[in-house]
Amino acid sequence: MLSKTPKGAPSTAESVLEELAAQGHELPRLILDYRGVSKLRSTYTDKLPTLINSSTGRVHTSYHQAVTATGRLSSSDPNLQNIPIRSAAGRRIRRAFIPAEGHRLMAADYSQVELRIMAHLSGDEGLKRAFAEGQDIHAATAAEVFGTPSDDVTADQRRAAKAINFGLIYGMSAWGLARQLGIERGEAQSYVDRYFERYPGVHAFMDRTREIARQQGYVETVDGRRLYVPEINSRNNQRRQYAERTAINAPMQGTAADIIKRAMIAVDAWITAESPGTALVMQVHDELVLEVLDRQVQDVAERIRGFMVDAASLEVPLEVEIGVGETWDDAH
DNA sequence: GGTTCAAGCGCG
DNA sequence: AAAGCGCGCTTGAACC
Numbered sequence: 001m002l003s004k005t006p007k008g009a010p011s012t013a014e015s016v017l018e019e020l021a022a023q024g025h026e027l028p029r030l031i032l033d034y035r036g037v038s039k040l041r042s043t044y045t046d047k048l049p050t051l052i053n054s055s056t057g058r059v060h061t062s063y064h065q066a067v068t069a070t071g072r073l074s075s076s077d078p079n080l081q082n083i084p085i086r087s088a089a090g091r092r093i094r095r096a097f098i099p100a101e102g103h104r105l106m107a108a109d110y111s112q113v114e115l116r117i118m119a120h121l122s123g124d125e126g127l128k129r130a131f132a133e134g135q136d137i138h139a140a141t142a143a144e145v146f147g148t149p150s151d152d153v154t155a156d157q158r159r160a161a162k163a164i165n166f167g168l169i170y171g172m173s174a175w176g177l178a179r180q181l182g183i184e185r186g187e188a189q190s191y192v193d194r195y196f197e198r199y200p201g202v203h204a205f206m207d208r209t210r211e212i213a214r215q216q217g218y219v220e221t222v223d224g225r226r227l228y229v230p231e232i233n234s235r236n237n238q239r240r241q242y243a244e245r246t247a248i249n250a251p252m253q254g255t256a257a258d259i260i261k262r263a264m265i266a267v268d269a270w271i272t273a274e275s276p277g278t279a280l281v282m283q284v285h286d287e288l289v290l291e292v293l294d295r296q297v298q299d300v301a302e303r304i305r306g307f308m309v310d311a312a313s314l315e316v317p318l319e320v321e322i323g324v325g326e327t328w329d330d331a332h
Numbered sequence: 333g334g335t336t337c338a339a340g341c342g343c344g
Numbered sequence: 345a346a347a348g349c350g351c352g353c354t355t356g357a358a359c360c
Contacts, residue, residue: 005339013340039341042354070350072344079352082343090342114344114349170348179347238346249349253344257350285344285350 015179040084044093051078063283070250071225071257072285081284085332097328099291103277104324106297107331108304110260110286111319112137114169114252120222120314121251124201131316138162144198145191164195168202169252171245206248213247221254222312256286259318263311264288267304275300289328297324 003011014035017028051059061080063073075081083097084090099105115137119127130140135150142161143150153161163180166172172180178188196203210232213219218228227250231243264283267290271278278300282289288308292300301322308320325331 007338009339011339035340039354043342043352047353068350072350074351076352079343082341082352084342086343167348170350172348173346175347177348241346245349253350256344287344 036087037089040089040093044084048078048093048096061282068257069227069246070254071221071261072253073257073283080282083328085329091329094329095327098326103291103293104297104326105328105331106290106292106301106304106322106324107328108288108290108301108308108320108322109332110256110308111321113256113259113286113318115165116314116316116318117222117252117255118169118202118205119316121255122199122201122205123315124199124205126199127202128316134319138165141165141195145194147194160191164191168195168206169249171206171248209248209251210244213243219247219250221251221258222314223255223258225254225258227254255312259312260286260288260308263308266307266311270303270307275303289331292324 003013003016005011005013012031014032017032020028021032048059053060059078059080061075062077063075065073067074073081084093097105112131115127116131118124119131126144130137136158138158138161139150139153141164142148142153142157145161145164146153146157148157160181163177167177167180174189174192175185177192178185181188209219213229213232217230217232218226220226227246229243229247229250231239232247234240234243260283264280267280267288271280275296277293277296279291280288281291288304290300290304301324305320305322309318312318323331
C-alpha cells in the first residue's frame with residue numbers, strides 16, 4: 001500500500017491515485033475524473049443557482065474578518081473564494097459570473113505578493129534585485145539553482161523552481177519537494193542547498209523567524225499583526241515542526257492580507273467619493289473583483305492599480321495584473 | 333430530523 | 345514518525 005490515512009485506512013487521496021495511474025493502472029484515472037466532475041457539480045453547478053437572491057438576482061457571500069489565524073478574510077454561504085479556475089471544466093463555471101448591464105468585470109491581482117514580502121522581510125539582495133528588475137521570478141530562481149543563463153532555463157527547470165519558491169513560503173522540506181517533483185530526496189535536497197547558497201538572506205530569515213518564534217512565542221506581520229505559536233517549544237517533533245512551518249508562513253501570508261485590506265479601504269473611499277458607477281464585489285486573498293461601467297474601464301483600472309500598488313511600501317515594488325471581460329473567467 | 337467526524341478537494 | 349501554509353463545502357458513516 002502506497003499510503004495510509006491518519007486513521008490507518010488505505011488512502012485514496014488524489015496524489016496516491018495519480019501515482020497509481022502513472023504506473024499504468026487504468027482505474028485510478030477513472031476515479032479521479034469522476035471525483036473531479038462530481039465535486040464541480042455538487043458544490044458549484046447544482047448548488048449556486050439555488051442560492052440566487054430573489055431580490056437582487058445575484059449570489060451573495062458572507063465575508064468574515066475574525067476567522068483565520070493569519071489575518072485573511074474567509075468567505076462562506078457560499079464560499080466565493082474557491083470558485084474553480086485550474087481546469088477547463090472549472091473555468092466554465094467561472095464564466096457564469098457576469099456583471100450588471102452596461103458594466104464589465106475587472107479582476108486585479110497582486111503578482112507574486114508573498115514572494116515579494118519574503119524579499120522584503122529577508123532583505124536578500126539577490127531576490128530584491130530580481131523583483132526590482134522585473135524578472136520572471138521562477139525563471140530567475142531556476143537560473144540560480146541550476147546554474148544556467150536565464151535564457152536557457154527549460155520549462156522543467158522553471159516548474160521545479162516554482163515549486164521551490166512556493167515550498168519556501170510554506171516551510172516545505174526536501175522530502176516534500178521530492179514528492180512534489182517526483183524526484184529523489186537527495187536531488188531535492190541539493191536544489192534546496194543551492195537555493196540557500198544563492199539566496200543566503202532567505203536562509204537567515206528562516207532561521208531568524210524560528211528563533212524569534214521560540215523566544216517570544218509569536219511572530220508578526222510587517223504591520224504588527226501577531227500569530228501565536230505556543231507549540232513552537234513542544235517536545236513533540238510533529239507539533240513543533242508544524243508550529244515552525246506556521247511561524248515561517250504567517251508573516252508572509254499575513255502581511256499580504258494586511259496589504260490588500262488597506263487597498264480595499266482606499267478603493268472603497270474612492271468609489272464612495274468619486275466613482276459611484278464602480279462596485280467592489282469580491283476579494284479572493286490577492287485579488288479584487290470589481291464591476292465597472294464600460295466606458296470607464298481604462299480610467300478605473302489605473303486608479304485601482306494605484307491604490308493596490310501604494311497599499312504598502314516594501315523594499316521591492318508591488319505589481320498588479322488587471323484583466324477585464326464579460327465574465328470573471330474572461331477577466332483573467 | 334439533526335450533529336459530528338474523517339476524507340477528499342475546490343481556491344489563494 | 346512525519347514530511348506544505350491558510351480556508352469552506354460535500355459526502356458518507358456513526359450517532360442521538
